[in-house]
Amino acid sequence: MRASAYTIPTDAPDGDGTFAWDSTTLVLVEVSADGVTGTGWTYGSPACATVVIGDLAKVVAGRDPMDVAGSWNAMRSALRNIGRPGVAGMALSAVDCALWDLKARLLGLPLHRLLGEVHDSVPVYGSGGFTTYDERQLADQLSGWVGQGIPRVKIKIGESSGAVEDRDLARVAQAREVVGQRSELYVDANGGYTVGQACRVASRLAEYDVTWFEEPVSSDDLAGLRVVRDHTGIDVTAGEYGYDLVYFARMCGSVDCLQADVTRCGGITELLRVAAVAEAHGLEVSGHCAPGLHLAALSAVPNLRHLEWFHDHTRIESMLFDGLPTPIDGAVTPPDSPGHGLTWRPSAAAAYRVA
Numbered sequence: 001m002r003a004s005a006y007t008i009p010t011d012a013p014d015g016d017g018t019f020a021w022d023s024t025t026l027v028l029v030e031v032s033a034d035g036v037t038g039t040g041w042t043y044g045s046p047a048c049a050t051v052v053i054g055d056l057a058k059v060v061a062g063r064d065p066m067d068v069a070g071s072w073n074a075m076r077s078a079l080r081n082i083g084r085p086g087v088a089g090m091a092l093s094a095v096d097c098a099l100w101d102l103k104a105r106l107l108g109l110p111l112h113r114l115l116g117e118v119h120d121s122v123p124v125y126g127s128g129g130f131t132t133y134d135e136r137q138l139a140d141q142l143s144g145w146v147g148q149g150i151p152r153v154k155i156k157i158g159e160s161s162g163a164v165e166d167r168d169l170a171r172v173a174q175a176r177e178v179v180g181q182r183s184e185l186y187v188d189a190n191g192g193y194t195v196g197q198a199c200r201v202a203s204r205l206a207e208y209d210v211t212w213f214e215e216p217v218s219s220d221d222l223a224g225l226r227v228v229r230d231h232t233g234i235d236v237t238a239g240e241y242g243y244d245l246v247y248f249a250r251m252c253g254s255v256d257c258l259q260a261d262v263t264r265c266g267g268i269t270e271l272l273r274v275a276a277v278a279e280a281h282g283l284e285v286s287g288h289c290a291p292g293l294h295l296a297a298l299s300a301v302p303n304l305r306h307l308e309w310f311h312d313h314t315r316i317e318s319m320l321f322d323g324l325p326t327p328i329d330g331a332v333t334p335p336d337s338p339g340h341g342l343t344w345r346p347s348a349a350a351a352y353r354v355a
Contacts, residue, residue: 004027122298
């Protein structure tokens with residue numbers, strides 16, 4: 001097992017209601033057996049690579065590569081005294097995804113077929129619309145997605161109080177004007193509002209036919225999410241910061257659609273369990289970011305809604321991997337080649353390596 005980290009500058013200053021960034025770090029895991037290599041990754045601190053090599057490699061090395069569930073259990077046990085959420089959970093997720101990719105490649109199967117696909121393709125929504133964008137940048141990005149045939153788009157809001165709420169709503173109005181009435185419009189506050197602010201903004205969002213209100217308040221405020229959900233007819237969603245199954249089970253009573261991130265929640269092994277828990281509560285699942293890793297797993301999720309086609313990550317995965325598919329008519333078909341279908345390009349990544 002090998003792990004490495006790469007920090008890639010953004011193509012423009014990026015920000016949401018609570019955070020701004022000018023680079024994104026991808027931590028790559030490579031797992032080899034019988035001359036075949038599988039890859040997985042997460043987006044987080046280079047410290048994830050330290051956990052992979054220092055804590056997880058020793059409990060996975062030498063195991064049967066067909067026994068992904070056994071390796072997952074061994075890794076979970078190895079993290080007991082470190083703590084599952086955060087860096088350790090992201091490291092576990094990256095290794096698990098690499099193990100599934102390895103297993104599928106050893107069997108000569110596309111990963112979506114190994115997992116048992118129930119969808120031929122995965123619906124996607126264009127995601128970006130950063131608060132740091134000016135009107136021209138926002139219009140260009142939104143019209144680009146619509147021009148690609150993606151009928152769902154999301155922008156960032158949540159810049160907090162007073163006049164800034166007015167800016168949020170002005171940007172929503174602009175977005176609706178750009179994409180027209182036929183496209184679904186989503187917003188993401190990244191937990192930037194108080195409950196009262198979120199309810200005020202939700203009342204105005206209906207004017208623009210917004211149908212998805214992501215993290216109107218902190219995802220840790222389950223009671224607050226329920227208040228906002230009960231206040232509005234817009235779907236309230238959260239879950240991207242979930243690191244274990246219990247977290248998602250608790251959240252099911254507070255949202256209309258459950259988000260999960262395969263690079264955080266425990267990899268493909270846990271993502272499929274999360275989807276089952278959501279279905280038991282009558283909820284659909286939406287994949288958060290990392291499109292290249294989500295495609296195969298989400299095609300095997302019966303209660304799938306869609307996948308976030310996130311600007312930063314689609315850009316990075318197109319730069320550093322071969323094989324990322326292109327959306328057609330608002331959906332993406334998983335590659336029909338062994339594994340997850342993406343091939344790491346070390347020469348393209350070398351200049352960005354930090355660990």
